[in-house]
Amino acid sequence: MNIVVAIKQVPDLVEELELNDSGTDLDREWLKFKVNEFDDHALEAALLIKDAHGANVTVIALDNGLDIDKALYAAAAKGADRVIKVTGDFEGYVSTHKAAKALAGVIGTLGADLVMTGVQAVDDRDGQLAVLLAHQLGVPHVTVVTDIQVNDTSATVHKEYGGGMIGEFTVDFPAVLGIQAAAETPRYVPVAKVRRAMKSTNIEEIGGDGSGASAGTEVTKMYKPETGQGAEMLSGSAEDVAAKIVEIIRSKGI
Amino acid sequence: MIYVIVEHINGKIEDITYEMLGKAKSMGGGVTAVLLGSGVEGLASQLGAADNVLLCQSPELTEFNPQANCKAAASVLAGKNDSIILVGNTSMGMEIGPGLSAVLGMPLISYVTDISDGSVTSSLYGGKMSVQSAVDGGYIASVMAGSFPAESGMLEGSPNVESVEAPDLSDVKVHFVKLIEPEGGDVDITQKEVLVSVGRGIQNEDNLEIVQELADKLNAALSCSRPIVDNKWLAKSRQVGKSGLKVKPKVYLAVGISGAPEHIEGMKDAECIIAINTDENAPIFDYAHYGTTEDLFDVVPAISEKL
Ligand SMILES: Cc1cc2nc3c(=O)[nH]c(=O)nc-3n(C[C@H](O)[C@H](O)[C@H](O)COP(=O)(O)OP(=O)(O)OC[C@H]3O[C@@H](n4cnc5c(N)ncnc54)[C@H](O)[C@@H]3O)c2cc1C
Numbered sequence: 001m002n003i004v005v006a007i008k009q010v011p012d013l014v015e016e017l018e019l020n021d022s023g024t025d026l027d028r029e030w031l032k033f034k035v036n037e038f039d040d041h042a043l044e045a046a047l048l049i050k051d052a053h054g055a056n057v058t059v060i061a062l063d064n065g066l067d068i069d070k071a072l073y074a075a076a077a078k079g080a081d082r083v084i085k086v087t088g089d090f091e092g093y094v095s096t097h098k099a100a101k102a103l104a105g106v107i108g109t110l111g112a113d114l115v116m117t118g119v120q121a122v123d124d125r126d127g128q129l130a131v132l133l134a135h136q137l138g139v140p141h142v143t144v145v146t147d148i149q150v151n152d153t154s155a156t157v158h159k160e161y162g163g164g165m166i167g168e169f170t171v172d173f174p175a176v177l178g179i180q181a182a183a184e185t186p187r188y189v190p191v192a193k194v195r196r197a198m199k200s201t202n203i204e205e206i207g208g209d210g211s212g213a214s215a216g217t218e219v220t221k222m223y224k225p226e227t228g229q230g231a232e233m234l235s236g237s238a239e240d241v242a243a244k245i246v247e248i249i250r251s252k253g254i
Numbered sequence: 255m256i257y258v259i260v261e262h263i264n265g266k267i268e269d270i271t272y273e274m275l276g277k278a279k280s281m282g283g284g285v286t287a288v289l290l291g292s293g294v295e296g297l298a299s300q301l302g303a304a305d306n307v308l309l310c311q312s313p314e315l316t317e318f319n320p321q322a323n324c325k326a327a328a329s330v331l332a333g334k335n336d337s338i339i340l341v342g343n344t345s346m347g348m349e350i351g352p353g354l355s356a357v358l359g360m361p362l363i364s365y366v367t368d369i370s371d372g373s374v375t376s377s378l379y380g381g382k383m384s385v386q387s388a389v390d391g392g393y394i395a396s397v398m399a400g401s402f403p404a405e406s407g408m409l410e411g412s413p414n415v416e417s418v419e420a421p422d423l424s425d426v427k428v429h430f431v432k433l434i435e436p437e438g439g440d441v442d443i444t445q446k447e448v449l450v451s452v453g454r455g456i457q458n459e460d461n462l463e464i465v466q467e468l469a470d471k472l473n474a475a476l477s478c479s480r481p482i483v484d485n486k487w488l489a490k491s492r493q494v495g496k497s498g499l500k501v502k503p504k505v506y507l508a509v510g511i512s513g514a515p516e517h518i519e520g521m522k523d524a525e526c527i528i529a530i531n532t533d534e535n536a537p538i539f540d541y542a543h544y545g546t547t548e549d550l551f552d553v554v555p556a557i558s559e560k561l
Pocket of ligand 1: 454481497499512548549
């Protein structure tokens, strides 16, 4: 069985986000990036299938000029059999529509039974990748997936709705799944192992073409939201703050 | 004309549909609800805010089906590329929105929190940034639950119902098996007056002890954000948010929770929200009534001690 996992990097939200001069995008110069956490779950879900049934896992990412190599080496160290960097015009922010087209052009040649990617990313303004990718590939999709059982020709998956309700579906291969959460916490890989993978892994480079595909709309303004009045911030030491919180809770009749 | 994709499950129309209907109505120009299903004509009468209902029925649409519903929606809306189409940024809408965008070739804007003339606002970067996109002509907006009041879309009325023939769905490769209801938990967090809610800031499972102690002292229940459940540190029945439960306690103490839109959806109506988070830019502070950037590992034990 062939599984392809598409990953990408997104700004690490732990860092302070600054705007660029025109106020239409993040200032990307000093941003710290990390792999989209839901893509990490997609990779974990693929590796769990490999562990249980055997599978060939390929991890693919657009070459966005950032440190995507590190992410691909880490994927190899975790157990991916093949890692591919799609080269082309992908620097800066890439819309999901463009990413879907460029990735599909390459994924379509890989003979995948299952394609998996994260359910969403923090920056996919023009929609989530999984379903757009499925349409580019002309295959069925299920997204917001939390559980996957596979056999030779299909998968049985759990799709999560609101309130914890789950829809169970079977989907014939080939198919694209948008992964919300893997059955296990994404595995941790020690730095030493990633270093070893850097020596033994060959990142394949394949040209990709996302031209002609776009979000279809332009960003006119990006800004830090100010919803409502914002919170009244409690000042003082941790002790003072604790005392104030107790007072507030008591004032609610608790 | 503004088209609203109706979301329903177990025979009940979801609130997001009413939110979108209310918003669509306020925009003027007419509202058409797109209702897909089987044996759902009865639901049309609950869509009073709409002027028209396009009803598309087929046995393959009895239960929501990611592929069949996309195909049916695209068929119903074919040729309407100059219109505005509203879909929920929900589990169902995340299949239909991108699906429609791909098939109809229309722009899609997701995580939408507001729509005004010529501009659509989305919430990105975990709620840390708002983004305005210029629109001109037709587009699909995937609307975040909780962005508009549902009441404004719950109107009496008798929309004009038009049946539309379903496309051939016999080639659909996704098959519905069953719905699985969530398991009940040991406590019902929706019924508690006080919730101590913990997020990824707690770092590891052992540290849950300090929030549990605080919850015990307050006679509160411990609830949490999604990663805590994904890590299996707490049961799913404790999860607050989009894919968890909606809660409205008197006091909601958010401990080490960033306030991602999917979390906010579940708790923003709490009477009093107190947030403890070391990141002064955490979106949770936009919704909290009181906040502190002191370290949770200092503040939480200090509160327990004072109780
Ligand atoms: C379809 C879908 C549905 C989802 N449904 C839900 C849902 O129902 N509920 C939900 O919660 N999420 C849901 N999510 C996930 C959501 O997108 C976020 O990933 C999640 O809410 C983040 O959880 P968090 O705030 O605990 O973690 P983080 O975002 O990692 O935040 C941790 C916070 O802790 C703070 N912190 C760290 N250390 C300390 C310290 N020592 N003291 C004080 N503060 C500290 C940090 O500043 C940070 O803000 C869903 C996602 C998707 C895609």
